Amino acid sequence: MKKLSKIYTALIIFFMYMPIIVLILFSFNDGKTMVWKGFTLNWYTDLFKDSQIINSLWNTLIIAFLASLFATALGTMAAIGINNFKGRKRILLQNASNIEILSPDIVTGVSLMLMFTLAGVAFNFKMGFLTVLLAHITFCTPYVVLNVLPRIRHMDYSVYEAALDLGCNQWQAFRKVVIHELMPGMFSGFLMSFTFSMDDFVITYFTRGASFQTLSIQIYTMTHQRISPKINALSALMFVVVFVLMVIINIKDRKLEKQKVQKAL
DSSP states (O other): OHHHHHHHHHHHHHHHHHHHHHHHHHTTBSSSSSSOOOBOOHHHHHHHHOHHHHHHHHHHHHHHHHHHHHHHHHHHHHHHHHHHSOTHHHHHHHHHHHHHHHSOHHHHHHHHHHHHHHHHHHHTOOOSHHHHHHHHHHHHHHHHHHHHHHHHHTOOHHHHHHHHHTTOOHHHHIIIIIHHHHHHHHHHHHHHHHHHHHHOOHHHHHHSTTTOOOHHHHHHHHTTSOOOTHHHHHHHHHHHHHHHHHHHHHHHHHHHHHHHHHHHO
16 A cells, blocks of 8 residues: 555656656757757747846746735734634634635636726726736735634734733734744745746736736737747746745755754753
8 A cells, every 4th residue: 555655646746747847858959849859058048138038027026026025914914803803703804815715816807907997097097017016915915814814823822921021012022922923824825925926827917907018928928829948948947946945945944843852852
């Protein structure tokens, strides 16, 4: 049974990562088709010369970072507020925050487009960077709430009360105790928000207007013709960066766990 479970796990991992391996492999292909014609780095050099792709990438990264930052702050405050309610009110608010997660992207995208269109008529502004940022904050915030709420429920409130008894004012106790306890959940929510924001296409498509371009929109416009292998190179670089970051985070987590065990002993 153990061998079968290992084989099953290996097959699942193989089918999950095989497309990415193929993508990385063909980012070094000298030809433009799926026929191997030799090794080259030309697609990587051409990638950094393509101003449209680079600008779209920067727009995507800026939107993802700012949306995740604001969503983390708003989601943390919302989670604390929801936790302060009791009984049915708490359940109602929590379910309301989950509706955004369960709703199809096209529903969120169209509804936000209609809202921004009405606001544009009333206040005379066009959809672009600001509307995309607001839309991404909107659908990222519930993921932060989802990650922070469990941390609040398992938090020891006696530590907060002890900080107040030892001379901290409410803000100092909140910053040094509550935020410190909630930091793992906030960090997880930030990473989830950043990932979903980077990956989003539908909501961005409906709220970007005509002038603002993100990476997903840029790649979509390329599908009308043959997609350039430069996208393979860009995807390979993004995968490598994410992989390295995850390895670093896991190493740091293991070191922190070892330090906690040593202190406990």
